[in-house]
Amino acid sequence: MSDAIRTFTVAPDDDGIRLDRWFKRHLPDASFNIVSRWARTGQLRVDGKRATxxxxxxxxxxxxxxxxxxLAKVTETRPPRPKRERPSLGEDETAFAQSLVIHKDAAALVLNKPPGLATQGGTKTDEHVDRLLDALWYDEDGRPKLVHRLDKDTSGALLVGRTARAAGHFAKAFSSRTARKVYWAIVVGVPSIEDGMIELPIAKQPGTGGEKMHVDEKEGSPARTRYRVIDRAGNSAAWVELQPFTGRTHQLRVHMAAIGHPIVGDGKYGGRDAFLTGTISRKMHLHARRIRVDHPDGGQIDVRADLPPHFAETLVALGFTEADGDALVLDEVKFKDTDEGKRRLVANKAKAARKERKGERRGRGAPPPPRGKR
Structure with missing residues (x-):
């Protein structure tokens, strides 16, 4: 009967999602406003209890x-929404998208995102990974789903869920910080502490429209980054491993710049001091080398992404050996809870504070250091 109350059972693929998201998937004609009205009037229930x-x-x-x-009475007077056609991908785009896949199983894909390709679209950004996912359905009935992102100029391992259930599982892993990500970076100068933790809160920088972040001890959100020096090229540059223990926007870039060692090629946070002389590329040298996360069906996904050409060339130019980076053990050390960790945190905070005071003095009229001086 059309006037009968309807009952639906939540499927495994919908486990953990919001109720409004369930309606969007299964009853798209029920707008958010309609669902909210049903909730306010007690007509919407989950396991017999009122729901929101x-x-x-x-x-x-x-x-x-x-x-x-x-629902029909509510929607019959509402003009139909125009459907947005998703642009179809050409053969070259499809081949390119599939060439990025470095791991594939029933629940997940891992892509090796090249530098310069955005993860998601936005204003004046039409080329991005999310668009390319249309080429990566393979034998699944649904479209793959992004579960985290990388900055446009950051390369490396990007995890994608192949089903709604898998995407929900991976999203929880990232939000609970059980997923581990290892980045490689080339930074200007050599940190005085070779194995440490940076703990500096980060907030949006006023006046930038949210496009730039900065260290903000009063208003910032907590942010923690572990770093380890893999190798050094004299005193001019270092190759470091970075592990974010929180997921703030631009966290690794802000933290390394804050302690006086900006990532090579990151002019946004390091200014002109973020570039090395000679043949070293001016592209960003930040690469998501490895991702390790529990698989929704048991076991783990543990994948490494090859370096982009400019990063690999820089390693050679600086005399570094790629295998040295993978030799480091991905451990579970929690520096914050050890005496040594506390010492390193204090040292890095002090270094960041000195750098900030130095910047303030420059702003009051002190001349900048000569270009190229380290």
């Missing part, structure tokens, strides 16, 4: 929805 659009649902739960004719 923001509630998280679990597999096996029963969702009670008003009769179909109620």
């Amino acid at each position: 659009p923001g509630d998280r649902i679990e597999a096996g739960q029963q969702i009670r929805v008003p009769p179909a004719e109620v």
Whole structure:
């Protein structure tokens, strides 16, 4: 009967999503406003209890929805929304997208994102990974889903969920910090502490429209980065391993610049001091080398992404050996809880504070250092 209350069972692929997201997937004609109205009037229930659009649902739960004719009456006077056609990919784009895949199983893809390719679209950004996912359905019924992102100029391992269930699992792994990401970077100068933790809060920098972040001890969100020096080229540059223990925007770039060792090629945070002389590329030298995360079906995904050409050439030019970076053990050390860790945190905070005071003095009229001087 059209006037019967409808009941739906939450499927495994929908486990953990918000209730409004479930409606978008399965009853798209029920707008957010309609669902909110049903919730306010007690017509929307999960396992017999009143529910709100923001509630998280679990597999096996029963969702009670008003009769179909109620929705029809609401929607029949509403003009249909114009459908946005997703642009189809050409053969070259499809081949390019599939060439990025370095790991594939029933639940996940791992891509090796090249530098210069955005993860998602935006203003004046039409070429991005999210668009290319249309070429990566393979034998699945649904479109792959991004679960985290990399900056446009950062290269390396990018995890993608192949099903809604897998995407939800991976998203939880990133939000709970059980997923581990290892980055390689070339930085200007050599940190005086070779193995340390940077703990400096980060916030959006006023006046930049959210395009730039900065260290903000009062208003910033907590941010922690572990770094280890893999090798050094005299005193001019170092090859470092970076592990973010939080996921703030531009965290690695802000933290390394804050302690006086900007990532090579990162003019946004390092200014002119972020570039080396000679044949070293001016591109950003930040690469997501490895990603390790629990698989939703048991076991682990543990994948390494090859370096882009400019980064590999810089390693050779500076006399570094790539195998040395992979020789480091990915351990679970929690420096914050050790005496040595506390000492390193204090030292790095002090170094960042000195650099900030130095910048303030320059702003009051002191001349900048000569170009190229390290």
